[in-house]
Amino acid sequence: MKRGNPVISALNAGLLRRRGLLLAMTIRTIKFMSNFYKTALLLIFTSALFFSAASFALAAEETGLAKPALQVNIPTVSLGADKSLWLGEYISGIYKYAVGIVGIAAAIVLMWGGVMWLTAGGNTGQVSEAKEWIKSSLTGLLIALSSYLILYTINPDLISFSSLSIENIKINGSSSVSYNSLARSGAAIDLTDINDAASLTKAYEGLSLVPYLDSRGNWTIGYGHKLNSKLELGPQITQDEANALFLSDYAIAQNNARNLASSKDVQFNALSPARQGVLTDMRFNMGTGLGNFNKMWTAIKNNDWANAAAEIKDSQYNTQVGKRADTNAQIMESGILPTP
Secondary structure, X not given: OOOOOHHHHHHHHHXXXXXXXXXXXXXXXXXXXXXXXXXXXXXXXXXXXXXXXXXXXXXXXXXXXXXXXXXXOOOOOOOOOXXXXXXXXXXXXXXXXXXXXXXXXXXXXXXXXXXXXXXXXXXXXXXXXXXXXXXXXXXXXXXXXXXXXXXXXXXXXHHOOOOOOOOOOOEOOEOOOOOOHHHHHOOOOOOOOOXXXXXXXXXXXXXXXXXEEOOOOOEEEEXXXXXXXXXXXXXXXXXXXXXXXXXXXXXXXXXXXHHHXXXXXXXXXXXOHHHHHHHHHHHHHHHHHHHHOHXXXXXXXXXXXXXXXXXXXXXXXXXXXXXXXXXXXXXXHHOOOOOX
C-alpha cells in the first residue's frame, strides 16, 4: 500500500483545522448577526410606526417661517409650499425611507439564509439557522410593508397629514378669550366688575363670542349659553347679543330656582339677594341637579347657613367647578357677595 507524502498530509490537516476554525467563527458571527438583525428590524419598524403616527401641524395663519434647509438629505423627504404640513411631510419621508431600508436588508438576509442552506452539507444546525434567517427576513418585510394597513386599521387619522384649521378669535380687538376657564381650571375669580348676583355668574362663566365645546362636550357661546348645533347662531355673535342671551338664560334659571325652593318649602324671596344668586347660579350651572342637594335645602329652610355652605363644599359639584363652589359656599354662609 502506497503511503502519501507526509508533508502534503500535514498541510491538508492544517488546512482542515483552519477551515473548521473559520466555520466555527462564521457560525458565531451568523448567530450574532441574526440577533442583531432581529433587534435592528424591530427598532426600525417601531420607529417607522411611531413616526408615521405623528401628524403635527402649525396654526393655519401666516407664520413667516422659511422653508428649512435639511442638514441630512433624505431622498424621500420633499417639503411643499404649505408650512403647516412640513413636519408631517418630514416624518412621512423618514417612514418611507425606513421601509425602504427594511426591504433592502430583508432581501440581503433572505439571500444569505439561502446560501447558508445550500452550503449546509447536511448540517442540521446550519439548516435550522438558515431557516431562522429566512423566517426573520420574511416576517420583517411583511410587517414593514403592512405597517400602513395596520395604522389605517387602528385609526385612519394616523396616516393622515392634514393641516389643522384654527380659527382666529378676536373680541373688540383683543385676541384673548375665556372659555368658562373658571369652572374647568379652578382659576382665581376676577371680582372687579361684580356688583350683583348676575354679574357673579358672568364672571364664573367667562365670555366667548364664538362657539366652543364646554367640559361636557356641548356647543356653547356667550356666557355659557348652550347651542343645539355649533353654528346655530352663526360663527360669531356680538357683545350685545351675548348680554341678551345671558339675561334670558339667567331669568329662566332664577325662575326654576324659585320654583324648586318652593317645592323644598323654602321661601326664595325671603333669602338675601346674594343667597338667591347662589341658588340661581347653581341652577344655571348644573340644571336640575340642584334638586339633589336635599341636606342643603333642609339647612336653608332652618336658616342653618354654616351647614348649607358645608353641603355645597361636600359635593361632586365642588370637585367639578372648584373655586366656583367655594365662593358660592362662602356667599351662602355670609349672605353677602364678595368684594374685590
